[in-house]
Structures are given as structure tokens and as C-alpha cells.
Amino acid sequence: MRDKKITEEFYIHLLGFRPMGSGNYPEYLMVEKDQVELHFFLFPELNPLENYGQVYIRTSDIKGLYREFLDRKVPIHPNGPLQAKPWGQMEFSVLDPDHNLLTFGQAV
Template sequence: MLNQIHPKLPMRNKAVTREYYTSQLGFHEFGSADYDEYLMMEKDNIQVHFFLFQELDPKENYGQVYIRTDNIDEFYQSLVAKKTSIHPNGPLETKPWGQKEFSVLDPDNNLLTFGQSM
């Protein structure tokens, strides 16, 4: 019965979050309503939602999302071409559990890991 999930992550600044997800990751804003304290971003078949948390200390943020893709090499290369910072501990590599993965940190230190089954 379950068919989608839309994670909610904290953001300190809506404009900064929107800019990062748009310019670095290729998302676009979802929906026509503009709420001061909420943002919905979409790419292909996924959405990531954000709630305003101005007091967030990025060093204490443990927000994480695992996003599956069917063409990780192409997506990774598109981010490298945009000079998107790849997490130093999350380079593109095949893991022992059969996933090819890489990770990025958004401006609020939310960890986004992208993976594809090998």
C-alpha cells in the first residue's frame, strides 16, 4: 500500500537551500504555494521537503536521506561538472553490500547519499 516517501529535513535559510538544490543538484521547486517556513523540492520521481529551523547548528545536524538512482555514473558526472562538493568520506565507489554510492552535504549538513544497485 505504501508507494512514496517525502523526507523532511531542516533548513536554516530557505533561499540558500533552494539555490543549492536547484543549481547544484538539479532539483526544482514543487508546488505553487510559497510558505515562509517550508520548501518542497523535486527531481524526477522524488521530493525532499524542508522545514525552517533557524537555530540549527549544522555541526549537530544528523539529517540523512538515501536516494536511489538508475544511472549513478551520469548523475555523479553532472555534479562534478557543476563543481558540486562531494563529501570527503563519500566518493563514488562500489560498496561491499552491492551498491555504488556517493554522498554530498547540503548547506545545513544534511547528508544525501545517492546509490544504485550493482
């Protein structure tokens, strides 16, 4: 993450994650949602356009999560709307403010 406050705003207020005890560490952030933990470290020199960070998060309710994100006005990646993939997963993707790619999936 380049900026902890921006990352907190995105994950906590937009995606609905909750903070996890990282308040005392200004260069570290931990968030949790539905038994998924994500950890971030401060990297102010990160160029988002050159960032290739990505995470695949499995869920048991992909359609519900997608609806929740649409209701929260989460910007879905233009190439990543909810769709069935040839490899047997239903998936959608989101880019965070630092261009970390988050792909959410469920086996179909």
C-alpha cells in the same frame, strides 16, 4: 533548513532540482528531481555541526548523476566519492549547507 534561500540555491541551482509549489509558504520548501521529492521546514536554530539528518536516494544511473554533479561543481563529501560498497551498492555522498547527508546509490 536554516535559510530557505540558501537551501533553494543549493538544491535548485546547484543540484538541479526543481521547485514544487512551496513559494507561498515561507517556512517550507519542496523540491523534485527524477521523481524524488524532498521537503524542508525552517529550523533557524539548527546547528549544522550537530545535524545528523540523512537521506538515501536510489537512482538508476549513478555514474551519470555523479558526472552531472561533478560538471555542476557540486562538492562531493570527502569521505563519499563514487565507489562500490561491500553491501552491493555503488554510492556517493554530498553534504548540503545544513549538513544533511545525501547519499545517492544504485545496486550493482
